[in-house]
Amino acid sequence: MMNKQIRMAARPVGFPKESDFQLVETAAPKPGAGEVLARVIYLSVDPYMRGRMSEVKSYAPSMQVGDVMVGGAVGQVMESRSDQYQAGDYVVGMFGWQQYAVANEMGLRRLDPKLAPLTTALNVLGHVGLTAYFGLLDICDPKLGETVVVSGAAGAVGSLVGQIAKIKGCRAVGSAGSDAKVDWIVHELGFDAGFNYKTVTDYGAKLAELCPNGIDVYFDNVGGAVTDTVMRLINVHARISVCGQISQYNLEKPEMGPRWFPTLIVKRAKVHGFLITDYAPRFGEGIRDLGQWLSEGKLKYREEFVDGIENAPRAFLGMLQGKNIGKQLVRISSE
């Protein structure tokens, strides 16, 4: 059985190109003891993958040229050498960008397609939802009536952050990169306000207008100019959760920016970066609340699909460019 994979063909310089990826056909792997062979159904493409493609020392080892692209995915077990899984089981795991993958039982979680759509395991009920949940609630502890600003508000994580802020009784304000995105977060998701950072020219005036009581909590997915403006508008005792900095990932040379330490003193404010993996011991708590809110209709999400492993690089590059609204997935095979 042949297996199509996407490997890293070259380390991207600046914004990645299609030629940084390579489609390879190889024999499908065989599971060893404690492992399963799965066919991949849905592949998630996420901003963090850009970091893995760089040589810069980061929280996880860099990928090397020739490596299969990393990525979380939903699949179905075809062959099992694990006591815990059997053929036919739906599972989520780090299968990578390929049609067939072998994975150790330790890194898998079984999914029940009757409880929730399979794709939610890569979205609201997976790392995406948990990132929004802990990054907002644990780091920022938003209080009733406070103003929460989220950048990248129409992305998979950002769209949930604003909705969770609303559940907590906050004013939710988002920045996003198109009028359609702003329309979606305000009119579908229930954000109080949003703005298109690509057409608004004076972020300071716009944010001051949308946040008349200042900014108590900022959930940052983007960094750069929007963040610089938010930092000038934070209230005393503001809390800032740094989840992503997608505006900075594809720069060939790091940008300089305003120094924020003096502001942090005056505002007695906290900036805290996080990785969702550090919350693993508390995932159950997050999934329970997220599942509850989802079932009550309090959390809405949107998915966009690209079909075929060949098109995964295009889906990934489009996501980095902000072309999608909500969660970008690649459908590798049918459910």
Add this chain to the structure above:
Amino acid sequence: MMNKQIRMAARPVGFPKESDFQLVETAAPKPGAGEVLARVIYLSVDPYMRGRMSEVKSYAPSMQVGDVMVGGAVGQVMESRSDQYQAGDYVVGMFGWQQYAVANEMGLRRLDPKLAPLTTALNVLGHVGLTAYFGLLDICDPKLGETVVVSGAAGAVGSLVGQIAKIKGCRAVGSAGSDAKVDWIVHELGFDAGFNYKTVTDYGAKLAELCPNGIDVYFDNVGGAVTDTVMRLINVHARISVCGQISQYNLEKPEMGPRWFPTLIVKRAKVHGFLITDYAPRFGEGIRDLGQWLSEGKLKYREEFVDGIENAPRAFLGMLQGKNIGKQLVRISSE
């Protein structure tokens, strides 16, 4: 009775000059109900005063041209219209840069000169000590064996931060602006290491050498280039307490610097600015521990005196230039 005061004569542009201050002689004030008249004995000069001289909106209202310079001081009550204080009592309060001051009983604390030298109320057993205590212990929670770096390590606050870090079983490393200061913190105060940021050229190599296990906690009094280097060397889950940014206070135009949000994600690190006044409800806890450590000889301090209200501006400017070691005080009258 005449009262010599130092008033702000002009808002400083960049580094303050002697001409930004003005010596004024005026009649000594009379206490109203609930107030005392005190003669000032020791005046504290501190970096925060530079912020008050600026028009920039900060945590406290700016001073206006013509205002008496703000400042904490130890004094002795000469005349009391408060039930709580009587003539002869030693007190600490915000008396300002002047020989005689009226203050409300609410803003005073009585001192017992038999328990500790009067000057300690402006140093180890006052806001200085509490700043080191809560800024290090509450914000950074340093653990046994961790490495704590402090900038401005020979200053009033920094010198205590390193000693408290040692009490907690940490490795303490400091930066300071002269070889004499480095010598003092290492050989007198017990820091494990220090470096002179004015003569060391490669901060990265030096800090890497002095912090072989990386940096877990950073207590920042200074900002700028030392902080930029520390940020490149922080460990996973590092905690950064931002107490002061003295390198930035006298810039005519704010500096740009490296963007740290991406680093905070990778390192899951926290940066938290604070003002000691927010800890007022817990001051008792801090004073108890600081007093205990002081009595056990675990906290050492050094004071430098300038005599006479006329010389307060010179003492202040010298402190901003880092001329003093330890705590800079102005002796306004004899005890």
